[in-house]
Amino acid sequence: MDYWHIKNKGLFDSFKSEINKNYPTLFVSIADNLVYIKGTIRIKDDKNIVLDSFQIEIKVPYNFPQEIPEVRETGNRIPTIPDRHFEQDGKACLCFRDAIFLYWNEESTILDFMKKLVEPFFVWQIEYEVSDGKNINKAYAHGMDGAFQFYKEILNTDDIKAVYKFVEYLTKKKVKGHWNCYCGNGRKMRDCHFELMKNYKQKIRAKDAKKTLDGFNQIISKIANKK
Amino acid sequence: METEKYLEQILGKEGLTKDSAEAKAMQVEKAKVEKAISDVFDGSPVIRYAGSYKKETMIRASYDLDIVCYFKHDDDSAGNNLEDIFNNVKDALAKQYTIIPKKSALRLQGENKFDFHIDVVPGRFVDDSEGDTFLYQLSGDKKRLKTNLDVHIGHIKDSGLTKTIKLVKIWKNIYSIDVKTFVLELLVVKVLDKSKDDSGLEKCLKKFFEELSTNIDNVSIEDPANSGNDLGLLFDSAVKSSLSAASANAIGLINENKWEDLFGTVEDVDKSYVINSLKTSNTNQSNSPKPWLNQ
Numbered sequence: 068m069d070y071w072h073i074k075n076k077g078l079f080d081s082f083k084s085e086i087n088k089n090y091p092t093l094f095v096s097i098a099d100n101l102v103y104i105k106g107t108i109r110i111k112d113d114k115n116i117v118l119d120s121f122q123i124e125i126k127v128p129y130n131f132p133q134e135i136p137e138v139r140e141t142g143n144r145i146p147t148i149p150d151r152h153f154e155q156d157g158k159a160c161l162c163f164r165d166a167i168f169l170y171w172n173e174e175s176t177i178l179d180f181m182k183k184l185v186e187p188f189f190v191w192q193i194e195y196e197v198s199d200g201k202n203i204n205k206a207y208a209h210g211m212d213g214a215f216q217f218y219k220e221i222l223n224t225d226d227i228k229a230v231y232k233f234v235e236y237l238t239k240k241k242v243k244g245h246w247n248c249y250c251g252n253g254r255k256m257r258d259c260h261f262e263l264m265k266n267y268k269q270k271i272r273a274k275d276a277k278k279t280l281d282g283f284n285q286i287i288s289k290i291a292n293k294k
Numbered sequence: 295m296e297t298e299k300y301l302e303q304i305l306g307k308e309g310l311t312k313d314s315a316e317a318k319a320m321q322v323e324k325a326k327v328e329k330a331i332s333d334v335f336d337g338s339p340v341i342r343y344a345g346s347y348k349k350e351t352m353i354r355a356s357y358d359l360d361i362v363c364y365f366k367h368d369d370d371s372a373g374n375n376l377e378d379i380f381n382n383v384k385d386a387l388a389k390q391y392t393i394i395p396k397k398s399a400l401r402l403q404g405e406n407k408f409d410f411h412i413d414v415v416p417g418r419f420v421d422d423s424e425g426d427t428f429l430y431q432l433s434g435d436k437k438r439l440k441t442n443l444d445v446h447i448g449h450i451k452d453s454g455l456t457k458t459i460k461l462v463k464i465w466k467n468i469y470s471i472d473v474k475t476f477v478l479e480l481l482v483v484k485v486l487d488k489s490k491d492d493s494g495l496e497k498c499l500k501k502f503f504e505e506l507s508t509n510i511d512n513v514s515i516e517d518p519a520n521s522g523n524d525l526g527l528l529f530d531s532a533v534k535s536s537l538s539a540a541s542a543n544a545i546g547l548i549n550e551n552k553w554e555d556l557f558g559t560v561e562d563v564d565k566s567y568v569i570n571s572l573k574t575s576n577t578n579q580s581n582s583p584k585p586w587l588n589q
Contacts, residue, residue: 091555094543096536106469112575118568122470141470152585162583187582197569210589
């Protein structure tokens with residue numbers, strides 16, 4: 068297996084340097100050939116006042132930065148329950164799966180990951196605690212309901228059929244201009260939402276969209292079976 | 295602020311004493327465990343505190359209730375051999391708790407979720423002196439381990455380094471360092487050798503982190519109660535690598551006088567400040583990704 072930190076020493080050096088410089092309470096270590104970031108993340112406001120801190124462990128995948136790291140809270144402070152957006156094995160759900168690559172690409176650095184995905188997640192956790200969970204509307208619903216929410220938001224529509232078609236197009240190798248637009252107004256893609264489609268097609272991975280489409284199809288089957 | 299004063303304040307904030315509410319909650323649970331055991335066994339085993347409570351090295355962020363349950367060497371009320379003792383104590387406690395067997399301990403989980411783990415270690419004294427004790431080991435090469443609670447406690451409690459140990463435990467906790475507290479305690483005592491808390495906490499911490507960051511491969515530790523107890527698995531190359539990297543980071547922070555990055559702040563910010571800051575600060579941006587859960 069080609070481990071990124073061995074294959075690309077320069078990248079690993081800048082990775083360590085970014086963590087050391089920006090997060091003095093975190094440190095980088097290697098175990099079983101995988102890179103970990105461990106320690107405490109301090110969430111600060113504009114005045115550099117520490118609002119709160121969380122003990123975390125970040126496991127960096129062997130093929131970083133193609134895949135994003137996994138984050139866990141290790142201080143047993145946050146219950147690993149769905150409402151706090153942790154999976155049963157303690158992995159934090161930083162963001163809706165399909166949306167991750169709106170904030171991340173193969174050029175991104177560990178600092179981008181920390182600033183764009185990790186810190187906002189823990190800001191949300193602080194807000195959850197100080198508001199006794201009243202910020203739940205600032206998160207997506209669990210499962211496919213949240214997936215619908217996300218796509219409805221980016222497409223600015225409540226039309227479920229349009230959302231379904233859009234996700235279906237995302238799973239294709241290429242979206243053709245002569246296809247009917249996902250929005251359902253009867254025009255061709257090239258004469259309608261082609262630019263928006265192309266923009267998201269570049270960012271949202273087909274394999275992630277495929278999982279979402281499968282989820283949508285399962286719901287449709289369940290509804291059909293009930294009828 | 296002077297470093298010594300700061301470190302003392304951190305100990306005041308993060309350390310736990312036997313008078314604390316947390317310790318009192320532990321005392322209540324210990325009494326329940328003691329009753330659950332003595333209700334079953336006529337021989338009335340010796341039930342004592344062990345671990346950080348007894349060593350006086352408890353810290354708020356991570357503390358457990360460790361209890362030993364030792365039978366006299368000629369007491370067969372819980373069984374003829376160590377495995378029977380382990381299993382029979384487990385059965386006795388299973389009437390009131392859910393039991394998760396560990397290597398030598400029984401971890402108890404009750405209906406009420408405790409803020410701490412409760413571990414009960416069954417064993418049998420080697421002889422009438424009630425010092426050396428044999429424990430059953432659920433895993434590993436040997437099924438029997440000789441130990442001595444008083445020696446373990448004395449090694450730490452009488453080391454003159456309990457404050458340094460507490461600070462190192464706070465550091466371990468903040469930095470999520472994957473090392474057993476038992477190993478860390480032995481390392482502090484070994485590395486600091488003739489140093490004492492009284493000679494200055496800053497001095498002790500510097501020496502400890504410097505040694506681990508630069509010379510960890512030459513540091514060896516030994517179970518003070520049993521030199522035959524192989525600690526190699528608990529202090530292997532992965533643990534050494536992790537400790538060394540974290541210690542190097544600690545030395546860097548100490549050299550820059552960034553003690554708060556090592557042990558945290560003495561005072562936490564007020565909740566109302568946090569609420570206001572979240573409303574007004576760029577920290578909480580509307581275009582941030584929203585958490586989700588794949589269900």
